[in-house]
Amino acid sequence: MTSLAEIPVLAHPFGVDWYGGPPLDTPPPIPDHGLMLAVRDGDLDCMGTLFERHHGPLFGYLSKLTGNRSAAEDIAQTVFQRMLKYRHTYRSEGSFTAWMYRLARHCANDYFRHSSAAPIAVDPSRLEQQVDGASSADETAAAREDHALLHVALGRLDRDDREVLLLARLQELSYAEVADILECSVGAARVRAHRALRALRDLYFKLQKEPIT
């Protein structure tokens, strides 16, 4: 006779995992805006979800803006701290991403004002080791050199130009939102982004002709 202990117990007899497929009724993820409204209304755990969604791109943006990994981490931390502290200022009609990058801009400005740092290290040895899509050693070396040149070019760009260019490259931000973050008109944001991209291109191509020694 089979004892009760020998009967396999399904973890979720009426649940969604027993057939091994994806959950049948997975609710759609809550949009950022809804999560931030919940944070504003006191559900602070939602801030953890927002962090998981956005800390990567935010850190990448700040890392390129400052050229300093450690500073980018510090600024990103301050951004999330301010999101918590000033959550009551989040407006129902706002865009979460634009609000977050507006805070990030202010935090980065504070960093530049206090550190008077000249961003972007010229030393290519400090650059990232991974190079996507480069299969051979030669291609890897070429890609590294390319990245090094672009880092240098970014570092030589005016900070305002670097800022508008990096914001314009964020897929989730429209030009209207970029303009809102930069506190200028949409037309001005377009012109500034275009001018910045041309300036970066000129620096980058010039450096390619005169490689780093």
Added chain:
Amino acid sequence: MNCTSCLERMTELACGKLDEKTAASLRGHMDSCPECRREFATLTRTVESLDALPSRAPSERLRAQLMGDIETEKLTLRSQADWATSIRSAARPRAGRRFPWTLLLLQGLGACALAAVGFIAGERTATERQVADLRARVDTMGQLVEQSVLEKRTTGERLETVLTAGASTKPDERVIDGLINSMAFDSSVNVRLNALGALYAHANQDVVRAAVIACLPRETSPLMQVSMIDFLVAARAHEASPELRSLLVDSKANGDVRESARRAMDLL
């Protein structure tokens, strides 16, 4: 589309931020304009290189710090919300000790009330409606005060809430708790002062006096401390003597505060 218009929107096209119609128009122009095509190719290559810049994830320190911040904030919110309640529960037993005959009196009154039920039955429906209406109004007031503290709205909004709550003629526990919270925790001295002013009308309640006494040592504004001491004197709060004595001998306390504490000690 001419070269000038094409150049103006070229970066948007390279960044993928143009609508299909405008993008098609730009591409159409570039098909017939080698100069714009060349310009676009170099810009696109720069954008692609920019996107290809590798970016490692931040360290775990960032996550750990944020989770710590969230927990700290949650604790702060919880402690603020619980604070007035704890003060209230701490004040209640003392009231019970002071009036040991209250229970007997209440029992007698309860018996009389039961006997009177038959007489007032006809009026019950109207009275219940009135009570429910009053309670709803008071609940709304309590929520307003609580939210104003917890959500940290603008100073003007918080001040307005405190003033409105202070003007309430028959506030319930939640309104008074809200005022106590504002007096204890609000970041604006102006709001704290007005909350204290609103509490004058309830100075006969043990919980209010206990709250002011508890806040006195942790208050940072001398103006607020002097006002609290005045409040305690006006409320004849003899139980404040230990706190006043501590202020009196505290060499770090503001001179005006110490002088107020000395005067209060004399008066009490």
